[in-house]
Amino acid sequence: MLRLLIIAALLWALPARAEEVVLGLSQDEVAITATFDGSSLLIFGAVKREEPLPRDSDLDVIITVSGPPGPLDVRRKERRMGIWVNTDSVHLLHAPSFYAVASTRPLDQILNLDEDQHHIISVDYVMTTVGPAHAAPDLDVFTDALVRIRSEAELYQQHETGVALDQQTLFRTSLDLPANLVEGIYSTRIFLVRDGAVIDRYDTTIEVHKVGIERWLYNLAHDRPLAYGIMSLVIAIAAGWLASAAFRMFQR
Numbered sequence: 001m002l003r004l005l006i007i008a009a010l011l012w013a014l015p016a017r018a019e020e021v022v023l024g025l026s027q028d029e030v031a032i033t034a035t036f037d038g039s040s041l042l043i044f045g046a047v048k049r050e051e052p053l054p055r056d057s058d059l060d061v062i063i064t065v066s067g068p069p070g071p072l073d074v075r076r077k078e079r080r081m082g083i084w085v086n087t088d089s090v091h092l093l094h095a096p097s098f099y100a101v102a103s104t105r106p107l108d109q110i111l112n113l114d115e116d117q118h119h120i121i122s123v124d125y126v127m128t129t130v131g132p133a134h135a136a137p138d139l140d141v142f143t144d145a146l147v148r149i150r151s152e153a154e155l156y157q158q159h160e161t162g163v164a165l166d167q168q169t170l171f172r173t174s175l176d177l178p179a180n181l182v183e184g185i186y187s188t189r190i191f192l193v194r195d196g197a198v199i200d201r202y203d204t205t206i207e208v209h210k211v212g213i214e215r216w217l218y219n220l221a222h223d224r225p226l227a228y229g230i231m232s233l234v235i236a237i238a239a240g241w242l243a244s245a246a247f248r249m250f251q252r
Contacts, residue, residue: 019059020048021190021202030177030186030208038179041065041206044172045190054194059168060103060110062121062191065175065206067098067155068184072127074142090142095127097182098155102162102173112196119191119198123147123156154178181208 026042043063075089103110107122116122127143150156155178163173185205192200 018049018051018054018199019192019194020200021192022046022048023190023202023204025188025204025206030181030206039177041175041177042172043175043188043190044170045202046171047169047192049169053168057194059165060105060193061163061165061171062101062103062107062111062193063163063173064102064121064187064189064191065098065100066096066126066187066189067182067208068186069094069096069126071095072146074146076142076145090139092127092143092146095146097184098177098186099123099126100157100159100175102157102159102175104161104163104165104171106160110193110196111198115193115196115198119189119201121191123158153180155180177208183208 023043023045026044030039030041043065047059072092072095073089074092075086077084078087080087101107101121101123107116111121117125120126124143124147127146147156151158154176157175159173159175162175163171165171184207186208188204188206190202191198
């Protein structure tokens with residue numbers, strides 16, 4: 001009891017932060033159905049202040065949404081004797097399946113490099129851990145290729161002026177979530193930035209999960225693969241027989 005009282009007294013004695021994030025989400029979960037073709041996520045909030053608005057610097061907001069990370073092998077293809085073959089490879093121990101960054105202005109104008117690396121904000125810093133057995137001197141070539149490929153699939157996004165900030169108090173942004181989302185917990189972070197430094201950070205999560213027939217098929221394939229395989233075979237045979245019967249009917 002005494003320890004709790006001491007902790008409470010220390011927290012009470014700590015000075016309140018001058019500016020803090022108060023966040024809102026249009027939704028805290030995304031349901032993947034059989035007809036899911038993407039979704040739009042609205043992130044909005046306000047800045048709570050205990051002191052008057054500073055006049056000597058501008059406030060900026062950075063918002064990131066990161067999908068479930070996982071290991072990934074990135075391979076380089078080269079043409080050898082007339083055919084394309086895999087040559088060098090890099091093993092990334094940590095690469096997010098989805099990563100979006102939205103900010104009020106370009107990151108290089110509002111955030112210094114040390115803060116960017118410390119908080120792992122830019123996509124360049126979210127997948128720098130490499131397995132020692134596959135480390136390559138030209139790592140940037142592989143990571144740049146991965147960013148390019150996933151950007152084309154809308155899995156990696158960067159919106160340099162995607163956050164609207166009104167009166168340095170109210171902010172909002174909208175992110176498009178593609179149809180090929182990976183199921184899991186998506187981490188959402190909001191940063192307040194002044195003079196190149198992060199002055200406050202807010203973290204929350206969004207759950208992306210399958211529902212309906214998608215969830216049933218997913219669970220069946222992972223929990224009972226034999227039954228799933230037999231069911232797929234029966235469906236394939238039935239579909240082939242029906243197609244053949246329909247073809248014969250039209251031939252008459």
